[in-house]
Amino acid sequence: MSPLISISDYIFNNKELLASNIVDEVINSLDMDIPRWEQEQAKNMYIEFVTFIGEYILSGEEKIPESLLIWSKKNAAMVSLDGNLSTLVVRYLPTRNVITDILTNLAITFDLNLKELSKLIKQVNRMLDMSLNETVANYEYLASEYQKMSQMELAKVGAPIVPVKEGIIVLPLVGHIDTYRIDYMIENLTPKIASAGVFYVIIDFSGVYKIDKGNVQYINELVQMIRIMGISVMATGICPDLAKMTINEGIDVAADVIYPNLKIALESIN
Template sequence: MEPILKVSNYLVDNAETIINEILDVALKNVTIKITPEELERAIQKNIQFLKLLSESLQESTDSAEEVLKEWSKQNGEEEAKVFDQFSSVMKPYAINRLLFLQKISKIAMDHGLSTEDVVYVNNRFCYLMDLSMIETIQSYESYRDKLMKDHQKEINELSAPIVPIQDGVAVLPLIGAIDYTRVQHLLNYVVPTIPSLKVDHLIIDFSGILAIDTEIAQHIFTIHNVLGLLGIHVLFSGIRPNLSMTVVKAGIDFTSFNTYGSVKQAIDSLKL
């Protein structure tokens, strides 16, 4: 084990030089444009990674795994902030991994390691590199998914505002395509806020709706019933012919609703 520890210390002490030598060759396989700032960031990341791998030769497998997992999780989140597509980062991975292992093998042999010890070092590095890559990808995807959900929440909030137009009267303009996520946002976040606005009449305007299916139509009209139970008079406006057909297919009885061609007509009907 002593020769392996010497290699471990050598790799840690010379990590920067080794990484620069590897990157000089590896950059020839990169097809995307890399800025000087991105290159420097990549160099520092790889130096950290090499040191962690090298230090793992002095630790148990379990201990090395935990350290690499935590580092890879942070790395995945940082990559998600910089790159929209992780595939652009992964594309040269296979050839760069080969270059890396060839360099490590040469260093190990130069230090007089036996064939068995060289294989041990390579196997340890290969295992931890694969483990790190899996953790990085999972962290990247988790961060991007959270980002998408946050963006969708912002879009939902912007696309379904409650707009007061006069005392006791407000308009809820529905804009864009209405899907299950947006309906749930309406039910869970928009509807509960309406009573606090002291609204007696709410006009739900459909004129900005691009598309709606029968299931979603049923949910929308459920909102009407919920608001009715809260003592709020609900009016519908801007329901175009194609939306009317969807409502009919959903088996919803129009006769119990107050519907108008426009928001103005709905307001005029109130005669406040």
């Protein structure tokens, strides 16, 4: 039996032990306090990875197995749950070192020559590099998708439509009004207001703590869109900073009338 086949057989027969050794050595080298459940999760992942190594030794193919890329995507999905990519990336170097030591010891045990060992280590390093690249790329994609979902949820919460009386709705703006929030209001709230059958819309700014400078004009355009639909628009709760910004930018507030607060605005309609 050739040394490579012997090493491959050993890996397949001892993959659980090898995976456990990798995890223990990596944890010791990083001096990290990792929960038991995460250690078990990592061991299961490395069982799959050492299996990839054993399969490569048998096949001799230098291409990266598709199953390894799928495995890396799974890593990204698990990391994206806590949002901390560094906890995974920091483990790659010690993992590389530990696996290199394991392969070197196996090469000595089964009389694998230096040339074959060098080729094996080189391919394993390629696998680790590809795995890391795939993990990072998919993490960034998942993080971007999660951010979009979070922005949408914040936009829904931060700009609700509140019916207060027949023919009157209040649009209370809350938090930080950024470009995404403005786009959401124009695309999603304007149609709802149009179909609500109201005569008055009161846009209340009292809950806003920040509006990006360039978005003041877009809010004005939103107001103009509502007015074009034949609905009277009132603005309330405009803070001094927002008032100063509109003046400095030379923006005329498009609301029909402006009141200090929501109570006075409602009383004016009566």
